[in-house]
Amino acid sequence: MKNLLSVFLIIIVSNNMFSQTLDDILAEETVNNATVVSGTFNGTRIMNGQSVETRQKGVLEFLIQHRFGRINSGGYELYGLDQSNIRFGLEYAVTNDFAIALGRSSFEKVYDGYLKYKIIKQKTGNKSTPLSAALFVSAVEKTLKDYDPLDKPSFSDRLTYTSQLLLARKFNSDFSIQITPTYIHYNTVSGSKDPNDFFALGIGTKVKISKHISINGEYYYSFNSFDLLTTKNSLAFGFDIETGGHTFQLIFTNSRAMVEKGFITETTGDFFKGDIHFGFNISRDFYLSKTKEEEKLY
Template identity: 55%
Template sequence: MKKILITIFVLFSSIQISSQDLLDVLDNETPETENIVSATFKGTRIINGHSIENRKDKELEFIISHRFGRINLGFDELFGLDQSNIRFALEYGWTDNLTIGFGRSSFDKTYDSFLKYSLLKQKIGKNSFPFAVSLFGSLALKTLKDYPPTDKRTFAESLSYVGQVLIARKVSPSFSFQITPTYVHRNIVKVNADPHDIFALGFGTRIKLSKRVSFNSEYYHTFNELTSINGRNSMAFGVDIETGGHVFQLILSNAITMIEKSFITETTGNFFGGDIHLGFNISRTF
């Protein structure tokens, strides 16, 4: 009987050791899953500026952006509704991490294009990373003939460039923020005192109010302004409303323009003085 008990004990111990070895092998061979944080912002724009969000692979998005005149123009201009600036754009997800876009603005009859690449993802869990980082670059072509006939601009002189690093964090399901270091370059300026290169820092937030509604804010501080205009820092507040395949943004901003080289460096309105433009962005994804 004693021999039988010893034999059973040895067999049981070997089974335990083999099982533990097998579990160790499985743990080593099982890949660690990436818990990537999604929906930091609802759309590809916080308000005027880009968010870190990209279009999904092979998704095509059509965007209409509209800004009316200043509301302090009074009843004669129907509080700015008689004036407007509009932009149409197409954005395409080349991959999940790369979006390309093309647009045309009525302001300065400007054509623009951009690339946005998702460099790093915010992650939680074992391989956590606290921020999401995207790179953004755009080119704008001004075609408005606002020059004297004897001083015609060349194609190259009509170009402007923007480079940005978009750094965002989703702090909780209800709150996200983004910081956006920005570089703007113009090939030609109005007066010699105007800088060709302008640096700015953007701040944006999103507060989720319900499953389909959020409140957004955005501010860009410019460090070296144009001297040919009485420029002011761009400020905007907006509400995002998601309705199926649409994201509708209702906006109040002191900027009437909707591309980076313009609203960051060419805004002249005093938001708290009533120079506020009512506007909206509406997008449809296909």
């Protein structure tokens, strides 16, 4: 009986010591760790422009973008639906924070490639971070043959570069905002007085109205413009609809182009005079490699 009592006391003491140690470990983790904020935006695009989001490592995103003609073109053009521009894009997540992409647009027969790298993640907890940040750089080649055959531009002449810093904050489960300082460089421009370098500031928002639907808005203010081309600032409104592996975006915008140099510096339509292009973005994710959680199952 005495031996049995001794064993019982040892078990109780050991259990208390273990519980105390486990509590200490959990408390320490709570103090040192922070929770990464996810879903600042539903996809890699807000509307026309990039969002701070990147896909999970090993995911290949196939993106289809459509922009129809202007709504105020009248019934003969079926309010713009008879005209269509399309962009196909492939974006691959090399890591959870780094993505590479290629695309082709029918408008101006443009090829584009870009890199996006998330450098800061918004976090909550004891060691919180107030916002997320990503770097975006792209190169675009315009291959449309709109030049004099005797003065064919070189490959370098046809290139335009964009650099952006994407700064975003998710304030709560229903509201997010992003600010996007932008620099665009044209290797060549048409007019002698046209600048080669453009500066712009973008702002985008997401307001969630149901579990799978949000209202998005986006505006880019350009600080300078072409000399002879009368341009307008890019404006877009629309809806995000999440459906399983798809993110479907319905868009109303005064911009026809779907690459940064096009919709930020070359938009000519006046949104408030009906120069509105209806369009959509639709994406599909393909998982080309297993996640760490999936690998543990095998």
